[in-house]
Amino acid sequence: xxxxxxxxxxxxxxxxxxxxxxxxxxxxxxxxxxxxxxxxxxxxxxxxxxxxxxxxxxxxxxxxxxxxxxxxxxxxxxxxxxxxxxxxxxxxxxxxxxxxxxxxxxxxxxxxxxxxxxxxxxxxxxxxxxxxxxxxxxxxxxxxxxxxxxxxxxxxxxxxxxxxxxxxxxxxxxxxxxxxxxxxxxxxxxxxxxxxxxxxxxxxxxxxxxxxxxxxxxxxxxxxxxxxxxxxxxxxxxxxxxxxxxxxxxxxxxxxxxxxxxxxxxxxxxxxxxxxxxxxxxxxx
Amino acid sequence: xxxxxxxxxxxxxxxxxxxxxxxxxxxxxxxxxxxxxxxxxxxxxxxxxxxxxxxxxxxxxxxxxxxxxxxxxxxxxxxxxxxxxxxxxxxxxxxxxxxxxxxxxxx
Numbered sequence: 001x002x003x004x005x006x007x008x009x010x011x012x013x014x015x016x017x018x019x020x021x022x023x024x025x026x027x028x029x030x031x032x033x034x035x036x037x038x039x040x041x042x043x044x045x046x047x048x049x050x051x052x053x054x055x056x057x058x059x060x061x062x063x064x065x066x067x068x069x070x071x072x073x074x075x076x077x078x079x080x081x082x083x084x085x086x087x088x089x090x091x092x093x094x095x096x097x098x099x100x101x102x103x104x105x106x107x108x109x110x111x112x113x114x115x116x117x118x119x120x121x122x123x124x125x126x127x128x129x130x131x132x133x134x135x136x137x138x139x140x141x142x143x144x145x146x147x148x149x150x151x152x153x154x155x156x157x158x159x160x161x162x163x164x165x166x167x168x169x170x171x172x173x174x175x176x177x178x179x180x181x182x183x184x185x186x187x188x189x190x191x192x193x194x195x196x197x198x199x200x201x202x203x204x205x206x207x208x209x210x211x212x213x214x215x216x217x218x219x220x221x222x223x224x225x226x227x228x229x230x231x232x233x234x235x236x237x238x239x240x241x242x243x244x245x246x247x248x249x250x251x252x253x254x255x256x257x258x259x260x261x262x263x264x265x266x267x268x269x270x271x272x273x274x275x276x277x278x279x280x281x282x283x284x285x
Numbered sequence: 286x287x288x289x290x291x292x293x294x295x296x297x298x299x300x301x302x303x304x305x306x307x308x309x310x311x312x313x314x315x316x317x318x319x320x321x322x323x324x325x326x327x328x329x330x331x332x333x334x335x336x337x338x339x340x341x342x343x344x345x346x347x348x349x350x351x352x353x354x355x356x357x358x359x360x361x362x363x364x365x366x367x368x369x370x371x372x373x374x375x376x377x378x379x380x381x382x383x384x385x386x387x388x389x390x391x392x
Contacts, residue, residue, distance in 0.1 A: 236315070249301045
Protein backbone atom coordinates (compact mmCIF):
# COMPACT_ATOMS: atom_id res chain seq x y z
CA UNK A 1 0.00 0.00 0.00
CA UNK A 2 1.05 3.55 -0.68
CA UNK A 3 -0.35 6.55 1.17
CA UNK A 4 -0.67 9.14 -1.60
CA UNK A 5 -1.27 12.82 -1.00
CA UNK A 6 -1.89 15.48 -3.60
CA UNK A 7 -0.28 18.72 -2.51
CA UNK A 8 -0.79 22.24 -3.78
CA UNK A 9 0.40 23.39 -7.16
CA UNK A 10 3.81 25.02 -6.99
CA UNK A 11 6.62 25.91 -9.38
CA UNK A 12 9.64 23.63 -9.53
CA UNK A 13 12.34 25.53 -7.68
CA UNK A 14 15.95 24.75 -8.58
CA UNK A 15 17.32 21.96 -6.42
CA UNK A 16 20.59 22.05 -4.53
CA UNK A 17 21.17 18.37 -5.02
CA UNK A 18 22.53 16.66 -8.09
CA UNK A 19 20.30 13.88 -9.39
CA UNK A 20 21.75 10.46 -8.74
CA UNK A 21 19.86 9.06 -11.70
CA UNK A 22 17.90 10.29 -14.70
CA UNK A 23 15.46 8.87 -17.17
CA UNK A 24 15.84 10.48 -20.55
CA UNK A 25 13.66 10.26 -23.64
CA UNK A 26 15.13 9.08 -26.94
CA UNK A 27 15.58 12.73 -28.02
CA UNK A 28 17.68 13.43 -24.92
CA UNK A 29 14.99 15.27 -23.00
CA UNK A 30 15.11 14.59 -19.28
CA UNK A 31 11.92 12.78 -18.32
CA UNK A 32 12.65 12.10 -14.65
CA UNK A 33 15.33 13.28 -12.23
CA UNK A 34 15.99 11.20 -9.12
CA UNK A 35 17.15 13.18 -6.09
CA UNK A 36 17.81 12.12 -2.52
CA UNK A 37 16.21 14.05 0.32
CA UNK A 38 16.38 13.75 4.08
CA UNK A 39 13.12 11.80 4.13
CA UNK A 40 13.68 9.70 1.04
CA UNK A 41 13.53 10.72 -2.57
CA UNK A 42 12.31 13.47 -4.84
CA UNK A 43 11.26 12.41 -8.31
CA UNK A 44 11.12 15.45 -10.54
CA UNK A 45 9.22 15.33 -13.82
CA UNK A 46 10.33 18.63 -15.37
CA UNK A 47 7.41 20.88 -16.16
CA UNK A 48 4.89 18.45 -14.70
CA UNK A 49 5.31 17.63 -11.03
CA UNK A 50 7.55 16.76 -8.11
CA UNK A 51 6.85 13.57 -6.20
CA UNK A 52 8.33 13.11 -2.75
CA UNK A 53 8.66 9.43 -1.92
CA UNK A 54 9.39 8.33 1.63
CA UNK A 55 12.47 6.21 2.15
CA UNK A 56 10.35 3.13 2.79
CA UNK A 57 8.20 3.79 -0.27
CA UNK A 58 4.99 3.88 1.75
CA UNK A 59 4.16 7.56 1.35
CA UNK A 60 4.07 9.74 -1.75
CA UNK A 61 3.38 13.47 -1.85
CA UNK A 62 2.68 14.98 -5.25
CA UNK A 63 3.22 18.66 -6.03
CA UNK A 64 1.99 19.54 -9.53
CA UNK A 65 3.42 22.42 -11.47
CA UNK A 66 0.80 25.19 -11.84
CA UNK A 67 -1.52 24.42 -14.72
CA UNK A 68 -1.01 20.66 -14.68
CA UNK A 69 -4.30 18.83 -14.32
CA UNK A 70 -5.02 16.15 -11.72
CA UNK A 71 -5.47 13.42 -14.36
CA UNK A 72 -1.90 13.92 -15.49
CA UNK A 73 -0.73 13.64 -11.91
CA UNK A 74 -2.76 10.47 -11.42
CA UNK A 75 -1.33 9.08 -14.62
CA UNK A 76 2.24 9.80 -13.54
CA UNK A 77 1.57 8.40 -10.10
CA UNK A 78 0.13 5.12 -11.35
CA UNK A 79 2.51 4.41 -14.17
CA UNK A 80 5.76 5.95 -13.00
CA UNK A 81 5.91 6.71 -9.32
CA UNK A 82 3.95 3.86 -7.79
CA UNK A 83 6.07 1.05 -9.28
CA UNK A 84 9.22 2.83 -8.17
CA UNK A 85 7.86 3.41 -4.67
CA UNK A 86 6.82 -0.23 -4.43
CA UNK A 87 10.36 -1.26 -5.22
CA UNK A 88 11.37 0.53 -2.00
CA UNK A 89 8.91 -1.70 -0.18
CA UNK A 90 10.57 -4.75 -1.66
CA UNK A 91 7.67 -5.37 -4.00
CA UNK A 92 8.51 -6.41 -7.54
CA UNK A 93 7.23 -4.26 -10.38
CA UNK A 94 7.98 -4.57 -14.06
CA UNK A 95 7.27 -2.79 -17.33
CA UNK A 96 4.61 -5.12 -18.56
CA UNK A 97 0.96 -5.73 -19.30
CA UNK A 98 -0.99 -8.78 -18.18
CA UNK A 99 -4.15 -10.53 -19.22
CA UNK A 100 -6.21 -13.27 -17.62
CA UNK A 101 -6.22 -16.72 -19.19
CA UNK A 102 -7.69 -19.98 -17.91
CA UNK A 103 -5.87 -20.86 -14.72
CA UNK A 104 -4.07 -17.57 -14.26
CA UNK A 105 -2.49 -14.78 -16.24
CA UNK A 106 0.20 -14.20 -18.81
CA UNK A 107 2.36 -11.09 -19.01
CA UNK A 108 3.93 -9.17 -21.88
CA UNK A 109 7.16 -7.49 -20.80
CA UNK A 110 8.25 -4.52 -22.84
CA UNK A 111 9.45 -0.97 -22.60
CA UNK A 112 7.39 1.96 -23.78
CA UNK A 113 6.39 1.72 -27.40
CA UNK A 114 6.80 -2.04 -27.74
CA UNK A 115 3.07 -2.66 -28.06
CA UNK A 116 2.22 -4.24 -24.73
CA UNK A 117 -0.86 -2.06 -24.24
CA UNK A 118 -2.07 -2.86 -27.75
CA UNK A 119 -1.68 -6.56 -27.05
CA UNK A 120 -3.51 -6.21 -23.73
CA UNK A 121 -6.37 -4.38 -25.45
CA UNK A 122 -6.53 -6.89 -28.27
CA UNK A 123 -6.78 -9.82 -25.88
CA UNK A 124 -9.21 -8.00 -23.63
CA UNK A 125 -11.47 -7.49 -26.63
CA UNK A 126 -11.30 -11.25 -27.12
CA UNK A 127 -12.55 -11.78 -23.58
CA UNK A 128 -9.31 -11.98 -21.62
CA UNK A 129 -9.67 -9.44 -18.84
CA UNK A 130 -6.62 -7.24 -18.47
CA UNK A 131 -4.91 -6.79 -15.11
CA UNK A 132 -2.67 -3.95 -16.21
CA UNK A 133 -1.43 -2.28 -19.35
CA UNK A 134 1.85 -1.23 -17.68
CA UNK A 135 3.33 -1.36 -14.22
CA UNK A 136 3.06 -5.12 -13.77
CA UNK A 137 3.01 -5.76 -10.02
CA UNK A 138 4.03 -9.23 -8.92
CA UNK A 139 3.53 -10.86 -5.55
CA UNK A 140 5.47 -13.94 -4.57
CA UNK A 141 3.29 -16.50 -2.83
CA UNK A 142 3.56 -20.11 -1.70
CA UNK A 143 1.72 -20.96 -4.91
CA UNK A 144 4.17 -19.09 -7.09
CA UNK A 145 4.29 -15.53 -8.43
CA UNK A 146 0.93 -13.79 -8.90
CA UNK A 147 0.17 -10.84 -11.16
CA UNK A 148 -1.78 -8.16 -9.32
CA UNK A 149 -4.49 -5.98 -10.83
CA UNK A 150 -3.26 -2.43 -11.22
CA UNK A 151 -5.49 0.17 -12.83
CA UNK A 152 -8.69 -0.43 -14.85
CA UNK A 153 -7.60 1.53 -17.89
CA UNK A 154 -5.48 1.01 -20.97
CA UNK A 155 -3.59 3.74 -22.78
CA UNK A 156 -3.55 3.50 -26.55
CA UNK A 157 -2.43 5.56 -29.47
CA UNK A 158 -5.22 6.76 -31.75
CA UNK A 159 -4.43 4.17 -34.43
CA UNK A 160 -4.66 1.33 -31.93
CA UNK A 161 -7.96 2.68 -30.71
CA UNK A 162 -9.34 2.90 -34.24
CA UNK A 163 -8.30 -0.64 -35.05
CA UNK A 164 -9.20 -2.36 -31.83
CA UNK A 165 -12.13 -0.64 -30.18
CA UNK A 166 -15.38 1.08 -30.96
CA UNK A 167 -15.24 4.82 -31.35
CA UNK A 168 -17.57 5.27 -28.40
CA UNK A 169 -15.46 3.18 -26.00
CA UNK A 170 -15.43 4.91 -22.60
CA UNK A 171 -12.47 7.24 -22.27
CA UNK A 172 -10.68 8.71 -19.31
CA UNK A 173 -9.71 12.35 -19.13
CA UNK A 174 -6.81 13.28 -21.42
CA UNK A 175 -3.31 13.51 -20.00
CA UNK A 176 -1.30 16.56 -20.87
CA UNK A 177 2.09 15.09 -21.73
CA UNK A 178 0.98 12.37 -24.12
CA UNK A 179 -1.49 12.06 -26.95
CA UNK A 180 -2.27 8.52 -25.91
CA UNK A 181 -5.91 7.96 -25.12
CA UNK A 182 -6.89 6.37 -21.86
CA UNK A 183 -9.62 3.78 -22.31
CA UNK A 184 -11.58 2.79 -19.27
CA UNK A 185 -12.51 -0.81 -18.54
CA UNK A 186 -15.97 -1.70 -19.84
CA UNK A 187 -18.02 -4.67 -20.98
CA UNK A 188 -16.16 -4.61 -24.26
CA UNK A 189 -12.81 -4.06 -22.57
CA UNK A 190 -13.03 -6.29 -19.49
CA UNK A 191 -10.81 -5.80 -16.47
CA UNK A 192 -9.66 -8.60 -14.19
CA UNK A 193 -9.66 -7.25 -10.64
CA UNK A 194 -8.29 -10.27 -8.80
CA UNK A 195 -4.70 -11.49 -8.51
CA UNK A 196 -3.86 -14.27 -10.93
CA UNK A 197 -1.10 -16.83 -10.86
CA UNK A 198 1.47 -15.85 -13.42
CA UNK A 199 1.60 -18.75 -15.86
CA UNK A 200 4.00 -17.31 -18.41
CA UNK A 201 5.74 -14.15 -19.47
CA UNK A 202 6.64 -13.01 -22.96
CA UNK A 203 9.49 -10.59 -23.52
CA UNK A 204 8.54 -8.45 -26.49
CA UNK A 205 11.09 -8.10 -29.26
CA UNK A 206 11.42 -5.35 -31.86
CA UNK A 207 8.97 -6.50 -34.51
CA UNK A 208 11.60 -7.12 -37.17
CA UNK A 209 10.10 -10.40 -38.28
CA UNK A 210 7.72 -11.42 -41.07
CA UNK A 211 5.66 -13.72 -38.85
CA UNK A 212 5.00 -14.25 -35.14
CA UNK A 213 7.88 -15.97 -33.41
CA UNK A 214 7.95 -17.44 -29.93
CA UNK A 215 10.99 -19.03 -28.35
CA UNK A 216 11.80 -20.08 -24.81
CA UNK A 217 14.21 -17.90 -22.87
CA UNK A 218 16.59 -19.90 -20.77
CA UNK A 219 19.59 -19.32 -18.57
CA UNK A 220 20.97 -15.81 -18.34
CA UNK A 221 18.72 -14.52 -21.13
CA UNK A 222 15.69 -15.40 -19.05
CA UNK A 223 16.68 -13.53 -15.92
CA UNK A 224 18.13 -10.69 -18.00
CA UNK A 225 14.78 -10.37 -19.75
CA UNK A 226 13.11 -9.72 -16.41
CA UNK A 227 15.89 -7.53 -15.02
CA UNK A 228 15.77 -5.32 -18.10
CA UNK A 229 12.10 -4.58 -17.46
CA UNK A 230 12.22 -4.12 -13.69
CA UNK A 231 11.42 -0.94 -11.81
CA UNK A 232 13.97 0.02 -9.14
CA UNK A 233 14.03 3.43 -7.53
CA UNK A 234 17.51 3.51 -6.03
CA UNK A 235 20.16 1.51 -7.83
CA UNK A 236 22.76 2.82 -5.37
CA UNK A 237 21.07 1.21 -2.38
CA UNK A 238 23.15 -1.94 -2.30
CA UNK A 239 20.93 -3.82 0.11
CA UNK A 240 17.84 -3.20 -1.97
CA UNK A 241 19.74 -3.87 -5.18
CA UNK A 242 20.78 -7.26 -3.80
CA UNK A 243 17.22 -8.07 -2.74
CA UNK A 244 15.92 -6.89 -6.10
CA UNK A 245 18.36 -9.22 -7.85
CA UNK A 246 17.19 -12.10 -5.68
CA UNK A 247 13.46 -11.59 -6.15
CA UNK A 248 13.85 -11.08 -9.88
CA UNK A 249 15.93 -14.26 -10.04
CA UNK A 250 13.23 -16.16 -8.12
CA UNK A 251 10.38 -14.84 -10.26
CA UNK A 252 12.20 -15.50 -13.52
CA UNK A 253 12.99 -19.02 -12.34
CA UNK A 254 9.37 -19.69 -11.43
CA UNK A 255 7.63 -18.23 -14.48
CA UNK A 256 8.14 -19.86 -17.88
CA UNK A 257 9.49 -17.04 -20.01
CA UNK A 258 9.61 -16.65 -23.77
CA UNK A 259 10.63 -14.13 -26.35
CA UNK A 260 7.76 -12.91 -28.52
CA UNK A 261 8.20 -11.14 -31.81
CA UNK A 262 5.65 -10.30 -34.45
CA UNK A 263 5.10 -7.75 -37.21
CA UNK A 264 3.57 -4.61 -35.72
CA UNK A 265 0.51 -4.65 -37.95
CA UNK A 266 -2.97 -4.72 -36.52
CA UNK A 267 -4.05 -7.25 -39.11
CA UNK A 268 -1.48 -9.68 -37.74
CA UNK A 269 -2.68 -9.64 -34.14
CA UNK A 270 -4.92 -12.68 -34.70
CA UNK A 271 -1.76 -14.47 -35.86
CA UNK A 272 -0.13 -13.59 -32.56
CA UNK A 273 -3.06 -15.07 -30.71
CA UNK A 274 -2.88 -18.18 -32.88
CA UNK A 275 0.85 -18.48 -32.26
CA UNK A 276 0.35 -18.22 -28.52
CA UNK A 277 -2.42 -20.78 -28.71
CA UNK A 278 -0.31 -23.14 -30.72
CA UNK A 279 2.65 -22.66 -28.45
CA UNK A 280 1.19 -23.04 -25.04
CA UNK A 281 -2.55 -23.44 -25.35
CA UNK A 282 -2.78 -20.93 -22.52
CA UNK A 283 -5.42 -18.86 -24.24
CA UNK A 284 -7.68 -21.78 -25.03
CA UNK A 285 -11.04 -20.98 -23.60
CA UNK B 286 49.29 -17.97 -16.58
CA UNK B 287 50.51 -18.90 -13.11
CA UNK B 288 48.58 -22.12 -12.41
CA UNK B 289 49.02 -21.71 -8.64
CA UNK B 290 47.17 -18.42 -8.48
CA UNK B 291 43.68 -17.99 -7.13
CA UNK B 292 41.36 -15.06 -7.62
CA UNK B 293 39.02 -13.42 -5.15
CA UNK B 294 35.41 -12.42 -5.64
CA UNK B 295 34.87 -8.91 -4.24
CA UNK B 296 32.18 -8.34 -1.66
CA UNK B 297 30.33 -6.10 -4.06
CA UNK B 298 29.75 -8.87 -6.58
CA UNK B 299 26.77 -11.24 -6.38
CA UNK B 300 26.17 -14.21 -8.59
CA UNK B 301 23.15 -16.37 -9.19
CA UNK B 302 22.98 -19.57 -11.20
CA UNK B 303 20.37 -19.80 -13.94
CA UNK B 304 20.51 -23.28 -15.35
CA UNK B 305 24.03 -23.92 -16.60
CA UNK B 306 24.64 -20.19 -16.87
CA UNK B 307 25.05 -17.41 -14.33
CA UNK B 308 24.28 -13.76 -13.89
CA UNK B 309 26.61 -11.50 -11.91
CA UNK B 310 25.57 -8.25 -10.27
CA UNK B 311 28.05 -5.52 -9.45
CA UNK B 312 26.45 -3.84 -6.47
CA UNK B 313 28.75 -0.87 -6.95
CA UNK B 314 27.60 0.00 -10.43
CA UNK B 315 24.24 -1.74 -10.54
CA UNK B 316 25.34 -3.53 -13.71
CA UNK B 317 24.51 -7.12 -14.53
CA UNK B 318 26.72 -9.52 -16.45
CA UNK B 319 25.73 -12.80 -18.00
CA UNK B 320 28.04 -15.80 -18.09
CA UNK B 321 27.55 -18.61 -20.55
CA UNK B 322 27.90 -22.21 -19.42
CA UNK B 323 31.67 -22.35 -19.73
CA UNK B 324 32.15 -18.97 -18.07
CA UNK B 325 29.76 -19.96 -15.30
CA UNK B 326 31.67 -23.16 -14.70
CA UNK B 327 34.97 -21.27 -14.55
CA UNK B 328 33.41 -18.76 -12.16
CA UNK B 329 32.05 -21.55 -10.02
CA UNK B 330 35.42 -23.22 -9.73
CA UNK B 331 37.21 -19.95 -8.99
CA UNK B 332 34.65 -19.15 -6.32
CA UNK B 333 35.37 -22.54 -4.81
CA UNK B 334 38.92 -21.38 -4.23
CA UNK B 335 40.46 -23.54 -6.94
CA UNK B 336 43.77 -22.49 -8.41
CA UNK B 337 43.72 -21.29 -11.99
CA UNK B 338 45.51 -24.48 -12.99
CA UNK B 339 42.78 -26.55 -11.36
CA UNK B 340 40.11 -24.47 -13.05
CA UNK B 341 41.67 -25.01 -16.47
CA UNK B 342 42.26 -28.73 -16.03
CA UNK B 343 38.77 -29.34 -14.65
CA UNK B 344 37.05 -27.48 -17.47
CA UNK B 345 39.29 -29.15 -20.04
CA UNK B 346 38.33 -32.57 -18.69
CA UNK B 347 34.64 -31.78 -18.52
CA UNK B 348 34.48 -30.39 -22.06
CA UNK B 349 37.02 -32.77 -23.60
CA UNK B 350 39.35 -30.09 -24.91
CA UNK B 351 43.04 -29.40 -24.51
CA UNK B 352 44.16 -27.72 -21.32
CA UNK B 353 46.20 -25.18 -23.26
CA UNK B 354 43.11 -24.00 -25.10
CA UNK B 355 41.15 -23.66 -21.88
CA UNK B 356 44.02 -21.77 -20.30
CA UNK B 357 43.95 -19.28 -23.15
CA UNK B 358 40.20 -18.84 -22.78
CA UNK B 359 40.56 -18.53 -19.02
CA UNK B 360 43.15 -15.78 -19.36
CA UNK B 361 40.83 -13.81 -21.60
CA UNK B 362 37.95 -14.39 -19.24
CA UNK B 363 40.00 -13.23 -16.25
CA UNK B 364 41.07 -10.10 -18.09
CA UNK B 365 37.45 -9.28 -18.85
CA UNK B 366 36.34 -9.89 -15.27
CA UNK B 367 39.23 -7.87 -13.86
CA UNK B 368 38.62 -4.94 -16.21
CA UNK B 369 35.05 -4.77 -14.92
CA UNK B 370 36.05 -5.10 -11.28
CA UNK B 371 34.33 -8.45 -10.89
CA UNK B 372 37.36 -10.21 -9.47
CA UNK B 373 40.16 -9.00 -7.30
CA UNK B 374 43.87 -9.23 -7.74
CA UNK B 375 45.15 -12.76 -7.93
CA UNK B 376 46.99 -14.02 -4.89
CA UNK B 377 49.15 -16.99 -4.00
CA UNK B 378 47.36 -20.27 -4.23
CA UNK B 379 48.71 -21.26 -0.86
CA UNK B 380 46.74 -18.58 0.93
CA UNK B 381 43.19 -18.53 -0.37
CA UNK B 382 41.69 -15.04 -0.48
CA UNK B 383 38.23 -15.85 -1.68
CA UNK B 384 35.88 -13.62 0.23
CA UNK B 385 32.60 -15.04 1.27
CA UNK B 386 29.71 -12.89 2.27
CA UNK B 387 26.05 -13.48 2.80
CA UNK B 388 25.49 -11.87 -0.60
CA UNK B 389 27.73 -14.24 -2.48
CA UNK B 390 26.49 -17.64 -3.44
CA UNK B 391 28.79 -20.29 -4.75
CA UNK B 392 27.56 -21.74 -7.99
